[in-house]
Amino acid sequence: MPSDSERKRMAIAKPVAIAKRNNGTNPLSDLSMADLVHEMISRLGEDPSREGLKDTPRRVAKAYDDLTKGYRQDPEALLKSALFTVNYDEMVIVKDIELFSLCEHHLLPFLGKAHIAYIPNGKVIGLSKLPRLVEIFARRFQVQERLTTQIAETIMQVIQPQGVGVVVEARHLCMMMRGVEKQHSAAVTSSMLGCFRDERETREEFLALIRTKNTNGIV
Numbered sequence: 662m663p664s665d666s667e668r669k670r671m672a673i674a675k676p677v678a679i680a681k682r683n684n685g686t687n688p689l690s691d692l693s694m695a696d697l698v699h700e701m702i703s704r705l706g707e708d709p710s711r712e713g714l715k716d717t718p719r720r721v722a723k724a725y726d727d728l729t730k731g732y733r734q735d736p737e738a739l740l741k742s743a744l745f746t747v748n749y750d751e752m753v754i755v756k757d758i759e760l761f762s763l764c765e766h767h768l769l770p771f772l773g774k775a776h777i778a779y780i781p782n783g784k785v786i787g788l789s790k791l792p793r794l795v796e797i798f799a800r801r802f803q804v805q806e807r808l809t810t811q812i813a814e815t816i817m818q819v820i821q822p823q824g825v826g827v828v829v830e831a832r833h834l835c836m837m838m839r840g841v842e843k844q845h846s847a848a849v850t851s852s853m854l855g856c857f858r859d860e861r862e863t864r865e866e867f868l869a870l871i872r873t874k875n876t877n878g879i880v
């Protein structure tokens with residue numbers, strides 16, 4: 662077993678371009694994701710063969726496959742599958758959409774809520790698609806700011822509404838668990854496009870609506 666300082670050095674050493682070290686071949690590419698997790702557990706000083714950990718590499722590989730499935734899904738196709746022509750130009754708002762993502766800096770979760778509003782311009786999307794859209798972008802390695810703008814920009818592009826507003830509130834486990842910047846572990850990000858950016862009144866109506874607490878269990 663390596664000493665504690667040796668272990669730490671190995672753990673945080675910058676990855677060298679592996680192929681470079683091996684005449685253009687990467688020996689790790691032959692390994693399964695479960696093999697890599699098995700190796701990680703062992704590097705962290707645990708025994709991957711003990712009973713409780715025996716199936717962990719396989720489970721972790723499966724879990725990460727699921728938590729990153731957004732890479733293999735098409736957000737635009739999702740929205741296009743449920744576009745309807747309407748004569749309605751009031752604000753459509755879906756708030757408190759649960760959100761779970763992984764921060765791309767530590768691969769640890771951040772979780773919270775997304776609120777989405779738009780003002781149609783002849784077209785609306787089925788309401789159930791908005792939580793699905795959030796999920797497609799959340800199930801990738803993310804930073805909260807990019808997640809927020811990707812949601813807004815995709816809606817803008819596909820539905821071409823008068824405007825879109827997206828607010829994401831999330832808590833980041835990489836900060837909470839590591840005890841750094843605990844006071845900043847909750848972050849709020851927003852992306853306002855079209856009339857939500859240009860008209861203060863529209864933006865304020867949206868922000869007031871998402872601040873309203875649920876009282877009747879319906880809205």
Ligand SMILES: [Zn+2]
Nearest residue numbers: 764766767835
């Ligand atoms: Zn992080």
